[in-house]
Amino acid sequence: MQVQRQPTQQADTIDLMVNMGPQHPSTHGVFRVVLWIDGERIVRAEPHIGYLHRGSEKLCEGELYSQVITLFDRLDYVSNLNCELAFCLAVEKLMALEIPDRASYIRVILCELNRIASHMLFYGVYGLDTGAMTPILYGFRERERIQALFETVTGARMMHNYIRVGGLRHDLPEDFVPKMAELMDHLKRGVEECDDLLSNNEMFIARTKGIGPISGEDAIEFGVTGPALRAAGVLEDVRISEPYSIYDRFEFGIPVGTYGDCWDRYYVRIEEMRQSMSIIEQAMEQMEPGPTVSALRRITRPPKGETYMRTESPRGDFGVFLVSDGSDKPYRVKVRAPSFANLQALQHLFRNAYVADAVVILGSIDIILGEVDR
Amino acid sequence: MAQPQKPQRRREPEIPVAPVALDKKGDALLALLPEVFEAFDVEFGAAVDEVVVTAKPQDVPAICRLAKEDPRLDLTYLRCLSVVDYEERLEVSYHLFSLDKRHKMVLKASVPPDEPFVPSIVSIWRGADWFEREGHDLFGVVFQGHPNLAPLLLYEGFEGFPGRRSFPFHEYNEY
Numbered sequence: 001m002q003v004q005r006q007p008t009q010q011a012d013t014i015d016l017m018v019n020m021g022p023q024h025p026s027t028h029g030v031f032r033v034v035l036w037i038d039g040e041r042i043v044r045a046e047p048h049i050g051y052l053h054r055g056s057e058k059l060c061e062g063e064l065y066s067q068v069i070t071l072f073d074r075l076d077y078v079s080n081l082n083c084e085l086a087f088c089l090a091v092e093k094l095m096a097l098e099i100p101d102r103a104s105y106i107r108v109i110l111c112e113l114n115r116i117a118s119h120m121l122f123y124g125v126y127g128l129d130t131g132a133m134t135p136i137l138y139g140f141r142e143r144e145r146i147q148a149l150f151e152t153v154t155g156a157r158m159m160h161n162y163i164r165v166g167g168l169r170h171d172l173p174e175d176f177v178p179k180m181a182e183l184m185d186h187l188k189r190g191v192e193e194c195d196d197l198l199s200n201n202e203m204f205i206a207r208t209k210g211i212g213p214i215s216g217e218d219a220i221e222f223g224v225t226g227p228a229l230r231a232a233g234v235l236e237d238v239r240i241s242e243p244y245s246i247y248d249r250f251e252f253g254i255p256v257g258t259y260g261d262c263w264d265r266y267y268v269r270i271e272e273m274r275q276s277m278s279i280i281e282q283a284m285e286q287m288e289p290g291p292t293v294s295a296l297r298r299i300t301r302p303p304k305g306e307t308y309m310r311t312e313s314p315r316g317d318f319g320v321f322l323v324s325d326g327s328d329k330p331y332r333v334k335v336r337a338p339s340f341a342n343l344q345a346l347q348h349l350f351r352n353a354y355v356a357d358a359v360v361i362l363g364s365i366d367i368i369l370g371e372v373d374r
Numbered sequence: 375m376a377q378p379q380k381p382q383r384r385r386e387p388e389i390p391v392a393p394v395a396l397d398k399k400g401d402a403l404l405a406l407l408p409e410v411f412e413a414f415d416v417e418f419g420a421a422v423d424e425v426v427v428t429a430k431p432q433d434v435p436a437i438c439r440l441a442k443e444d445p446r447l448d449l450t451y452l453r454c455l456s457v458v459d460y461e462e463r464l465e466v467s468y469h470l471f472s473l474d475k476r477h478k479m480v481l482k483a484s485v486p487p488d489e490p491f492v493p494s495i496v497s498i499w500r501g502a503d504w505f506e507r508e509g510h511d512l513f514g515v516v517f518q519g520h521p522n523l524a525p526l527l528l529y530e531g532f533e534g535f536p537g538r539r540s541f542p543f544h545e546y547n548e549y
């Protein structure tokens with residue numbers, strides 16, 4: 001860390017400018033934030049992003065629709081299937097395409113599993129951020145089980161390229177149902193174990209309760225979505241407010257916090273994992289055999305027009321603004337990444353916080369730099 | 375003697391246009407809008423499932439404020455702010471959503487690419503800050519009144535606007 005001295009107008013205090021990142025391990029990627037500190041308090045924070053900018057949106061304009069899906073895998077690299085789903089739904093909406101039921105069910109099951117895997121990663125890493133070493137071992141153990149299942153289904157642990165416009169690449173493997181049952185057994189116990197291990201730990205509460213609060217109005221003003229918005233007491237979930245795919249066929253609860261502080265943001269995610277498991281169980285019950293791909297021409301050519309599709313990714317409202325000129329390549333793809341908007345609120349959250357809490361607050365909004373920088 | 379064959383003319387296939395499919399809330403909103411935006415020079419339309427309002431760039435902040443504060447619209451949440459380059463014009467789209475009423479609207483404003491000036495809406499939604507900086511970064515749209523239009527995704531001193539269609543990006547050949 002480099003420290004510079006900067007005298008201010010008041011003669012008696014000195015603001016220190018502290019640079020954090022871009023290679024700081026607690027910034028969850030390459031993210032840099034400059035802090036102005038007065039004693040132990042943060043006066044001002046200025047985030048700098050763009051270290052991971054690959055021009056994904058521009059790259060999409062040069063690829064076929066089927067190739068764009070691979071680029072979406074690499075946006076939010078811990079919830080790949082949710083990103084793929086958002087893009088495919090956008091194209092399907094433009095083409096007014098009917099999706100076979102079985103394909104929709106498989107999509108929902110895998111996306112909810114991906115949500116649990118993503119929250120498990122958050123759980124482990126957040127433990128590290130607050131100074132607890134053990135949770136990462138438990139969080140990664142569960143996440144690894146889910147990724148092993150993904151590998152049997154899609155052939156890849158992370159960059160799946162499994163969801164296609166009009167359905168899926170192929171059907172589930174034959175032994176999916178018993179494997180899924182086994183995984184659910186593990187996950188149910190795993191989530192409870194994780195909850196017992198960290199949530200009510202006295203030191204963890206002392207580090208997170210009342211830290212970095214944000215009100216519901218402020219959160220909406222900043223465009224904060226997902227668990228961070230719900231923790232602030234706003235009931236907003238795209239799966240409820242604008243149901244996409246087949247989410248209107250399931251019964252599930254939306255956890256909502258009270259104070260919008262770090263602990264609320266943490267616990268909303270733990271509760272969301274339980275709700276996701278309930279969705280998966282319902283979907284497994286309702287799912288029936290059938291085709292997984294709709295009748296489609298080999299090359300996707302959506303009609304001329306534009307559409308905005310939003311889905312609930314583990315981090316919040318993941319939107320895709322797709323403009324098509326009727327050719328086989330998209331004319332413009334704009335990704336509204338939830339982490340990008342959530343990260344804007346950081347300046348607000350950091351104001352008047354202690355320096356020691358900076359990492360705790362940053363960890364609680366759970367950013368993925370892949371989708372922030374695109 | 376074989377007759378000379380006529381050269382077959384390949385006809386360009388007609389490009390279909392995505393049909394408009396507004397839901398009930400969209401229809402209700404479309405019926406309500408002319409009354410709310412009486413004072414402005416705007417056009418109303420629809421794209422697939424969203425109500426589209428096309429306005430003059432200088433009216434954007436006033437319309438945004440009205441959309442946010444009018445209880446009939448209650449569009450409190452700015453979902454997305456995006457710039458699309460249509461070569462002869464740059465189009466700025468504001469996707470708005472009402473968290474209570476659950477209806478949605480798109481506000482659009484077009485500017486010429488050599489004079490891309492749009493008033494900023496940071497004073498209405500603070501969340502527009504980075505979206506506008508990104509639009510300035512990648513497309514060169516100048517959001518007037520924005521407190522800090524420094525590069526966000528690109529590095530200091532980058533020349534050109536990589537989001538625009540005229541910016542070359544496939545400079546290599548695939549073999």
